[in-house]
Amino acid sequence: MAMKALPLPTSPDGDVTDAVLTVTDLSVEFQTEHGRVRVLDGVDLQVPSGKTLGLVGESGSGKTVTSLAIMGLLDRRVGRISSGSIQFEGQDLAALDARQLRRIQGAKISMIFQEARRSLDPVFTIGDQIAESVRIHEGLSRREAWKRAIEMLQLVQIPDAERRAREYPHTFSGGMCQRVMLASALASRPSLLIADEPTTALDVTVQAQMLRLLRTLQEEMGLAILFITHDLGVVSEMCDRVAVMYAGQIVEEGDATQVFGHPRHPYTEGLIQSLPESAVARGRLAAIPGSVPPAHAWPQGCHFADRCRYAVDACRSGPIPLLSRDGSATRCIRADELSLAGVR
DSSP: OOOOOOOOOBOTTSOBOOEEEEEEEEEEEEEETTEEEEEEEEEEEEEETTOEEEEEOOTTSSHHHHHHHHHTOSOTTTEEEEEEEEEETTEEGGGOOHHHHHTTBTTTEEEEOSOHHHHSOTTSOHHHHHHHHHHHHHOOOHHHHHHHHHHHHHHTTOSSHHHHTTSOGGGSOHHHHHHHHHHHHHTTOOSEEEEESTTTTSOHHHHHHHHHHHHHHHHHHTOEEEEEESOHHHHHHHOSEEEEEETTEEEEEEEHHHHHHSOOSHHHHHHHHTSHHHHHHHTSOOOOSSOOOOGGGOOSSOTTGGGOTTOOGGGGSSOOOOEEETTEEEOOTTTTTOOOOOOO
């Protein structure tokens, strides 16, 4: 059965919202010891202009591979996009060659990662690294690029930016390094930011500061954000819409309030029940049995069937389509008959 494309995100009054990024039926294959294996299986995503889409799921679900495919950063020696399209500002990124992608990477689409310190070169000053990125993407002079670097450090609220721009990464804390990466990512004023677990390595206080900063900059710059995380607490605080990923597929997508309050896929319910606040309400902390299966061993039908307490024979009989309804979508043939628990 062919999968249906996700509906365009809609505003509360029902008007269609512009999507900065539209990923349709994206599949990615890797060469492994088990042969060529599909690690993304028909992924559909849309990131609305000026909004945040949260992409959530356990480790091994395919979240980071999705972001690397969008950015054109897959190692082409072992991985390739086997089907689908990645539409960004009228271009299909999946069809561009390396030279064409370099014009977009870091300029129109930027990305920040979990370990900010590892992404910074220890032998160059903070200011030089931001300025070099601007010079590459915008062709500014050294003086203009340096001025932009100072402005960006001020924008991300690093105190005494002009002095600190001349310092090296080892003099910055983890939280400050993440701000530096954000400054570098936004220096060319992209329309889309991909944030891959950007707050996971930070303590709770610094994490909250980083999220507030991201929201502020999003409002000021009209930025669209694809926020990748396994932390549902962060998603509920940061994201307008949520796409839940499991074993290389999107299994549920919709407005964040709707998904958390009234999940329609059993995997989403399991993630929500693992939240501490759900444990307090229920009197115990729930866990999803088992683990995400490796890509070479995905079940024939629903990829979640072997871990799902609601699974029936029909769930294992063939591919399950992603079906849309009322501005949301779910990959579960029993979605309409189940009454799943959300955040209470």
